Amino acid sequence: MNLKELASRLGLSPTTVSRALNGYPEVNETTRERVMAAAKRHNYHPNTRAIRLATGRAMAVGHVIPIASRHEIVNPVFADFIAGAGETYSRNDYDMLLSVVSDDQEEDTYRNLKSKGNVDGVIVHAPRLDDQRIRLLFDIGLPFVVHGRSSGSTLPYSWLDVNNRRAFSRATEFLLDLGHSRIALVNGLEFMDFAIRRRGGFSDALQQRGLAPDPDLMASEEMTEVAGYRAARRMLALLVPPTAFLVSSMISGMGVRRAIEERGLAMGRDVSVIIHDDDLSYLKNGEDVPIFTATRSSVREAGRQAAEMLLHMIVSPREGPQQRLLEAELIIGQSTAPVRRL
Numbered sequence: 389m390n391l392k393e394l395a396s397r398l399g400l401s402p403t404t405v406s407r408a409l410n411g412y413p414e415v416n417e418t419t420r421e422r423v424m425a426a427a428k429r430h431n432y433h434p435n436t437r438a439i440r441l442a443t444g445r446a447m448a449v450g451h452v453i454p455i456a457s458r459h460e461i462v463n464p465v466f467a468d469f470i471a472g473a474g475e476t477y478s479r480n481d482y483d484m485l486l487s488v489v490s491d492d493q494e495e496d497t498y499r500n501l502k503s504k505g506n507v508d509g510v511i512v513h514a515p516r517l518d519d520q521r522i523r524l525l526f527d528i529g530l531p532f533v534v535h536g537r538s539s540g541s542t543l544p545y546s547w548l549d550v551n552n553r554r555a556f557s558r559a560t561e562f563l564l565d566l567g568h569s570r571i572a573l574v575n576g577l578e579f580m581d582f583a584i585r586r587r588g589g590f591s592d593a594l595q596q597r598g599l600a601p602d603p604d605l606m607a608s609e610e611m612t613e614v615a616g617y618r619a620a621r622r623m624l625a626l627l628v629p630p631t632a633f634l635v636s637s638m639i640s641g642m643g644v645r646r647a648i649e650e651r652g653l654a655m656g657r658d659v660s661v662i663i664h665d666d667d668l669s670y671l672k673n674g675e676d677v678p679i680f681t682a683t684r685s686s687v688r689e690a691g692r693q694a695a696e697m698l699l700h701m702i703v704s705p706r707e708g709p710q711q712r713l714l715e716a717e718l719i720i721g722q723s724t725a726p727v728r729r730l
Contacts, residue, residue, distance in 0.1 A: 394432050398423065448483040449473075449698060450507035452498060454491045463611075464671045465637070465687050466513070469535065471669065472691025473511065480699055482508075495524060502530045508702045511535055511694055515547075515581045531705065533698045535690065538581055546701060546709040548694045552582050555683040555716035556589030556634060559662045562681075562718060563632045564597050567727035568660060572605040572630035574619045574640055583608065583636065586664075590634060605630050609640075616643025624651055624659075631727050632660040638671060641680055645723075660724040664716070678721030685716040 395402040400423070408415045408423035415423075426432075451470065470486075477484050485507055489497050498521070501507050509531035512521055518540030525532045526543055534547040563571050573590045576583035587608075591601045604626060607619035616635060623630050624647055635641040641663035648659045655661055660681075663673075667686045673679055697710050 391432075394423075394426060394430060397430070398426055445508050445702070446505055447481065448485050448507045449477060449695065450485045450487065450501050450510040451513065452487045452489060452494055452501075452510060453513065454489055454494045463639070464668050465665055468669050468687040469513075469691035469694075472686075472688035472693075473695040474691075476692050476695035476699065482699065494521070498524060498530065499528060502528045509533075509698045511698060516579050517581055517584060519581070531698065531701045533694050533701070533710075535694050536582055537585075539584065544709045546697055546711065548690060548697060548712045548714070550582075550685045550690070550714045550716055552585040552716075553589035553592070555664065555685070555718075556586040557593045558589075558718055559634055559664075559681075559683050560590050560593035563634065563660060563662065563724070564593065564599075566632075566660065566724065567729075568632040569599060569727075570602075570605065570628060570630045571632045571634060572620070572623050573601075573607070574616055574633055574635045574644060575606065575608045576611045576636045578608040586636060611637040611640045613639050613643040613646070616640030617646045618643070620644040620647035621650070624648065624653075630659070632724070633662070635661060635663045637665055638663045638668065638673060638680065638682070656723045656725055658728060660727075662724060673719075674721065678719055679723060681721040681724040682719045683716040684719045685714060690714065 391402050391406060395405040398405060400419070404415065404419065405423050408420045409427060474484055487497050487501075498510065501510065510525070512519070512525070512532055512534040515534050515536040515538040517538065519538040522534065522538055522541050522543055522545050532546070534545060535549075537547050537549045560571060571594070573587065575587055578584055578587060587606070594601050605623055607623075609615035609619060616639070620633060620643065633644050635644050641661055644661055645655050648655050648661075653659055662682065663680045664683045665685060665687060667684045669688060673682060693712060697712070701707070701710070
């Protein structure tokens with residue numbers, strides 16, 4: 389089916405149908421939804437090349453991934469986010485441009501994407517405290533959505549984030565209610581905004597129960613199995629070891645579990661563990677009953693929603709910044725139990 393035939397079926401002009409499919413703001417929402425539904429029903433896909441010529445859009449979204457010696461985002465969490473975003477792009481006939489660059493090339497990559505017109509917008513990953521990429525993208529005029537937030541940034545910008553502070557506060561409260569007072573935090577790198585917020589939630593919950601966070605029971609490392617193992621091994625060797633761990637990822641949690649079992653202890657009996665981000669497509673947290681108690685947040689759904697926000701910004705550039713804060717669920721698994729009294 390071509391554009392003219394689709395327009396005839398709808399009783400609309402080809403121009404109106406084209407503008408509705410291409411996201412022009414002058415088409416009202418009711419008409420747009422009607423056209424989109426008909427296009428889906430009749431399996432109609434607009435000619436992407438014609439759209440590019442008519443609108444000046446690239447019909448592509450960029451993801452710039454810096455690879456540093458100590459922080460690589462090539463992991464199952466990032467893969468799930470990209471998969472979710474890709475579903476949204478595909479549904480809206482957008483392509484995805486993935487640029488993997490060294491840290492010192494990141495700024496130039498954004499500038500080149502803008503100057504060459506390769507993409508209509510970008511999603512910013514792994515924001516830091518007062519992230520300078522936000523100022524850069526404002527200055528060069530490239531639409532963007534941040535996956536996460538950047539504390540300290542004074543510019544209004546669009547973001548989608550999980551309520552990390554609340555998730556870790558709630559998880560800590562759960563462990564405290566089980567009688568644990570020696571609770572360890574195995575966090576991500578704390579120049580990353582999410583890790584700063586998670587430490588804040590952990591500390592808040594302890595202080596509300598009259599407990600001071602113990603520096604010996606806190607680690608800030610790359611979220612890998614080995615880093616989780618080393619942090620837990622060090623803490624379990626203390627004169628007064630922790631009876632519970634709060635861990636920033638399932639991958640780190642696997643390392644914590646290895647350290648627990650290496651000492652002849654059992655996770656969920658002798659030592660409790662709570663992880664974050666257990667809703668991963670290719671790394672499941674057990675079958676019917678979760679292995680780990682977890683603060684669950686779907687990274688794939690976050691990718692879908694962040695992509696939807698960016699595409700909306702591209703077709704409606706006059707609208708102000710959008711913000712979405714997602715809440716994590718606390719899922720009870722086999723890795724937590726009341727503290728063992730000796």
